[in-house]
Amino acid sequence: MSLAIPNGLDNTVERPGERAPLVLGDTTYHDITETVCQVAERKPSKAWVIGFLISFLVLQWFVVCILYLLYEGVGVWGNRSPVFWGWPIVNFVFWVGIGHAGTLISAILFLFRQEWRTSINRAAEAMTIFAVVCAGTFPGIHVGRAWLAFWLAPYPSLNLWMWPQFRSPLLWDVFAVSTYGTVSLLFWYMGMVPDLATFRDRSKNKWRRMAYGLLSLGWSGSSRHWMRYEKAYALLAAFAAPLVLSVHTIVSFDFAVSQVPGWHTTIFPPYFVAGAIFSGFAMVLTLMIPARSMLGLEKLITIRHMDNMCKIILATGSLVGLAYGTEFFIAWYGQVREEKFAFTNRAFGPYWWAYWTMVTCNVISPQLFWIKKFRTTPWIIVLICIFVNIGMWFERFVITVTSLSRDYLPSAWAYFEPTWVDWSMLIGSFGMFFTLFLLFCRLMPIINMAETKATLAKQIHIAHSNGEEH
Amino acid sequence: MSDNTDSNDTSMNTVSGDKKVHGTVAEFTTVDSLMDACRKVRDAGYQKTDAFTPFPVHGIDKALGIKPTILPWIVLVCGLTGTAVALTMQIWMNAIDYPYIISGKPYISLPAFIPVAFELTILFASFGTFFGMWILNGLPKFSNPVFTDPRFDRVTDDRFFLYIDAKDPKYNQAGVEKLFGEFGSDYIQSVVEDDSEKKIPGFMYKVWIAVAAVSIIPLLIGLKMRVTNSDQPRFHIFFDMDFSPSKDAQQNTTLFADTRAMRPDVPGTVARGQHDVNFRTGIDMDAMASIDGVRAERLVRMLDDDQPESASESEESAPETTKSVMDTTPWLTDNPVDVSEETLLRGKQQFGIYCSVCHGLNGGGNGLVNRRAQRILAATWVPPSKLHDASLHADVYPDGKLFSTISNGIRKMPGYSAQIKAEDRWAIVAYVRALQRSQDASIDLVPKDQLEKIKKQQAEVEAALKAEADKANAGAESAEEETDADTSDAETSEDAKDESA
Numbered sequence: 001m002s003l004a005i006p007n008g009l010d011n012t013v014e015r016p017g018e019r020a021p022l023v024l025g026d027t028t029y030h031d032i033t034e035t036v037c038q039v040a041e042r043k044p045s046k047a048w049v050i051g052f053l054i055s056f057l058v059l060q061w062f063v064v065c066i067l068y069l070l071y072e073g074v075g076v077w078g079n080r081s082p083v084f085w086g087w088p089i090v091n092f093v094f095w096v097g098i099g100h101a102g103t104l105i106s107a108i109l110f111l112f113r114q115e116w117r118t119s120i121n122r123a124a125e126a127m128t129i130f131a132v133v134c135a136g137t138f139p140g141i142h143v144g145r146a147w148l149a150f151w152l153a154p155y156p157s158l159n160l161w162m163w164p165q166f167r168s169p170l171l172w173d174v175f176a177v178s179t180y181g182t183v184s185l186l187f188w189y190m191g192m193v194p195d196l197a198t199f200r201d202r203s204k205n206k207w208r209r210m211a212y213g214l215l216s217l218g219w220s221g222s223s224r225h226w227m228r229y230e231k232a233y234a235l236l237a238a239f240a241a242p243l244v245l246s247v248h249t250i251v252s253f254d255f256a257v258s259q260v261p262g263w264h265t266t267i268f269p270p271y272f273v274a275g276a277i278f279s280g281f282a283m284v285l286t287l288m289i290p291a292r293s294m295l296g297l298e299k300l301i302t303i304r305h306m307d308n309m310c311k312i313i314l315a316t317g318s319l320v321g322l323a324y325g326t327e328f329f330i331a332w333y334g335q336v337r338e339e340k341f342a343f344t345n346r347a348f349g350p351y352w353w354a355y356w357t358m359v360t361c362n363v364i365s366p367q368l369f370w371i372k373k374f375r376t377t378p379w380i381i382v383l384i385c386i387f388v389n390i391g392m393w394f395e396r397f398v399i400t401v402t403s404l405s406r407d408y409l410p411s412a413w414a415y416f417e418p419t420w421v422d423w424s425m426l427i428g429s430f431g432m433f434f435t436l437f438l439l440f441c442r443l444m445p446i447i448n449m450a451e452t453k454a455t456l457a458k459q460i461h462i463a464h465s466n467g468e469e470h
Numbered sequence: 471m472s473d474n475t476d477s478n479d480t481s482m483n484t485v486s487g488d489k490k491v492h493g494t495v496a497e498f499t500t501v502d503s504l505m506d507a508c509r510k511v512r513d514a515g516y517q518k519t520d521a522f523t524p525f526p527v528h529g530i531d532k533a534l535g536i537k538p539t540i541l542p543w544i545v546l547v548c549g550l551t552g553t554a555v556a557l558t559m560q561i562w563m564n565a566i567d568y569p570y571i572i573s574g575k576p577y578i579s580l581p582a583f584i585p586v587a588f589e590l591t592i593l594f595a596s597f598g599t600f601f602g603m604w605i606l607n608g609l610p611k612f613s614n615p616v617f618t619d620p621r622f623d624r625v626t627d628d629r630f631f632l633y634i635d636a637k638d639p640k641y642n643q644a645g646v647e648k649l650f651g652e653f654g655s656d657y658i659q660s661v662v663e664d665d666s667e668k669k670i671p672g673f674m675y676k677v678w679i680a681v682a683a684v685s686i687i688p689l690l691i692g693l694k695m696r697v698t699n700s701d702q703p704r705f706h707i708f709f710d711m712d713f714s715p716s717k718d719a720q721q722n723t724t725l726f727a728d729t730r731a732m733r734p735d736v737p738g739t740v741a742r743g744q745h746d747v748n749f750r751t752g753i754d755m756d757a758m759a760s761i762d763g764v765r766a767e768r769l770v771r772m773l774d775d776d777q778p779e780s781a782s783e784s785e786e787s788a789p790e791t792t793k794s795v796m797d798t799t800p801w802l803t804d805n806p807v808d809v810s811e812e813t814l815l816r817g818k819q820q821f822g823i824y825c826s827v828c829h830g831l832n833g834g835g836n837g838l839v840n841r842r843a844q845r846i847l848a849a850t851w852v853p854p855s856k857l858h859d860a861s862l863h864a865d866v867y868p869d870g871k872l873f874s875t876i877s878n879g880i881r882k883m884p885g886y887s888a889q890i891k892a893e894d895r896w897a898i899v900a901y902v903r904a905l906q907r908s909q910d911a912s913i914d915l916v917p918k919d920q921l922e923k924i925k926k927q928q929a930e931v932e933a934a935l936k937a938e939a940d941k942a943n944a945g946a947e948s949a950e951e952e953t954d955a956d957t958s959d960a961e962t963s964e965d966a967k968d969e970s971a
Binding site for chain 2: 028029030033071145154158162163164165166167168169171172175176179182183186187190194197198200201202213214217218219220221222223224225226227228229230231232235236239240242243246250253449450451453454457460461
């Protein structure tokens with residue numbers, strides 16, 4: 001059952017003709033179960049408790065701010081003429097972008113048979129769902145009268161006597177984000193059922209057993225079930241892969257379909273999707289690396305996993321850099337006065353500081369991942385990923401605010417200034433995100449045990465057949 | 471749904487002791503030993519078999535003889551339903567029931583409906599996949615005979631189980647146990663009916679019912695409010711949205727120095743019905759009222775309705791009657807604007823912008839548009855009037871009538887009331903009068919000092935033009951015209967000075 005890995009914990013070395021192992025050490029199936037279950041079964045560590053309390057407090061502050069906003073009206077934000085899409089939309093796009101990595105890892109890497117996804121996909125999917133929850137909050141409260149946000153739904157209304165306008169990207173966005181949230185939730189939950197059954201079968205406590213028993217729907221591990229389950233998983237992956245690309249494409253339509261200089265460009269869909277994957281992977285690494293060392297998951301989430309993710313960050317970061325350059329080229333090549341001005345204004349106007357923060361964080365910092373040392377040293381990865389997250393927030397800020405604050409009519413130009421409510425809501429959304437993520441770490445299987453065991457089985461099988469050859 | 475015949479269904483053929491036996495399981499510790507056992511069981515002719523594993527084992531469906539699932543077909547149907555629902559919904563809502571015109575696109579603009587159709591296709595297909603899979607698997611199913619054995623808990627950890635159901639025609643408890651023994655399994659056990667007393671505690675049902683009942687209450691209250699009337703005043707949750715803090719008439723405010731909430735009119739405001747009708751129509755409306763009261767009333771009403779001011783509103787439809795109407799109209803004979811040098815310069819500027827393209831800078835009727843029309847022999851072209859013509863002089867064509875013509879147009883000429891303000895139209899009238907005079911005036915009317923200057927200018931221009939004409943040796947015709955225009959221009963401005971002085 002056990003398998004000796006000759007090269008210890010470093011599995012980033014490529015050996016010709018061999019697949020690098022993804023489960024390290026003398027790990028058995030049972031070890032995988034133990035490693036993952038102990039995270040939820042043992043008493044919460046001090047770090048977890050402190051982290052949870054802080055996040056929960058910040059979340060409460062977020063709730064208070066939302067109530068204040070509902071009571072007082074959207075004037076509490078810094079949104080003023082001409083910048084009516086201020087931080088709420090910046091935060092929305094930022095969070096939706098982060099929400100792209102989970103499904104990308106689960107679906108696209110699954111379709112490409114990238115087995116290294118198995119030990120990181122669960123946490124990444126959870127992160128996706130929590131990010132989409134944060135993202136969905138912002139347009140919900142940005143509509144002004146949030147208690148009437150249900151008017152967005154196409155239902156036969158006796159108040160309005162009319163239907164939503166389906167030629168508007170904003171309505172496409174409602175459908176895209178809610179479909180994405182729903183499908184991600186289904187995908188995440190379905191993937192978790194066999195592992196919830198493991199939790200059920202290990203629980204000693206009657207209530208715990210009942211709760212996990214309900215959640216795992218009576219999963220027995222029958223081969224017939226597994227066969228349909230795997231088929232369903234592959235189908236969901238096939239649906240989620242184009243879905244993930246469509247969501248940020250449609251989010252970019254919110255901007256690109258308008259006529260505001262700096263927004264009205266056809267490069268937006270691919271540029272937004274690349275940026276979303278970029279920021280999503282950075283957020284996955286920011287969360288996974290501390291979780292990995294605090295929860296003792298080094299043998300399952302290996303250096304090779306991080307190395308691979310850093311390479312994706314490098315690739316998407318370069319794409320984003322290319323997109324920035326292309327925008328400037330087209331602004332010059334198109335010779336439209338307003339477009340040319342919009343881009344000069346971005347880089348050298350009153351928001352130059354935001355633009356250059358964005359370029360430094362998004363274009364320059366990921367280039368450090370060309371160096372292998374940087375891709376394999378956890379604390380450096382976390383540092384760079386935090387920079388990437390900051391940069392990606394600034395990217396949305398730059399796009400939204402610089403274009404709106406100075407468009408066609410110079411007499412209407414104004415400088416956007418956020419209020420304390422804007423700041424509180426940005427920080428508060430992180431409180432919500434971390435609260436949900438920390439709860440997930442305690443209550444749910446944070447690594448897909450069944451798939452990791454299947455990867456291990458394959459590894460054992462390959463090792464045996466290699467052994468027979470010698 | 472032949473797909474959904476799971477082997478571990480409840481059915482009792484055999485009885486062991488006092489408990490019903492559902493089948494027999496054997497435990498294995500490796501994938502390979504399980505796979506071997508599966509193949510042998512299949513080859514031995516057993517059909518109602520199943521394997522239980524902690525992770526999907528590839529190839530086991532073949533080893534056990536499991537048929538492929540029909541799930542993809544269910545998903546296909548769901549996905550197509552999603553597409554159809556989305557397209558029908560969008561076309562019905564935006565093209566049929568409540569047609570919107572957006573960006574001049576057709577009502578059924580398919581490209582704009584694709585994003586939502588795509589999203590709903592994915593959504594429906596995903597629901598089909600998710601729920602279809604659970605339904606085909608017969609889950610959720612919380613009571614399963616295999617769960618009665620505590621050792622079976624390890625199936626979700628690291629053990630593999632092979633199971634033969636008692637419903638299998640070849641099933642024989644002793645025979646199956648012997649067969650399993652041959653595979654080297656160290657744990658073989660009969661699966662028996664779950665007769666434990668473990669049940670969901672009774673109070674849980676009560677809690678569920680209570681929660682469900684309570685959760686309906688707000689919905690019922692909402693529904694009741696929806697369908698009934700109330701004599702109570704409505705709630706005002708957001709008071710300032712229901713009662714705007716804006717001021718009513720006659721109230722005080724601290725916002726303005728004069729403390730009045732009602733603001734005085736912006737300078738130049740004209741109240742309804744308070745137009746200076748003579749000024750805006752070129753007609754003496756009092757006289758008009760005595761001649762043709764109905765028409766006068768209509769003209770005044772048209773001004774109030776922001777219609778173009780028109781004294782000749784029926785000109786095109788009834789040219790015969792119009793002629794007499796136009797003749798009997800009491801036109802204003804005096805320009806209501808003070809004719810000063812400033813007015814004339816304004817008139818000249820406006821004439822240059824709007825009139826000269828056809829009528830020419832000197833009003834001779836030979837503007838650029840006319841010249842172009844002559845050159846291309848435009849068949850429908852009506853040459854613009856020569857403004858110096860005696861039929862347009864003030865004695866036969868009063869200022870008011872000229873104003874009306876500028877405002878409403880005549881023959882091919884469109885009305886300019888939308889482009890040119892009334893004051894400026896009067897300024898143009900004054901300027902046209904000046905132009906007319908310039909063409910018929912004798913040179914003696916020009917003051918002596920100005921005359922010298924003009925003659926000098928004229929000589930200079932002529933000399934320059936002649937030099938140019940000699941040089942180019944062509945285009946003499948147009949050069950001549952330009953000279954004409956220039957001289958007359960210079961003269962008229964002198965005239966204007968004269969008049970204003």
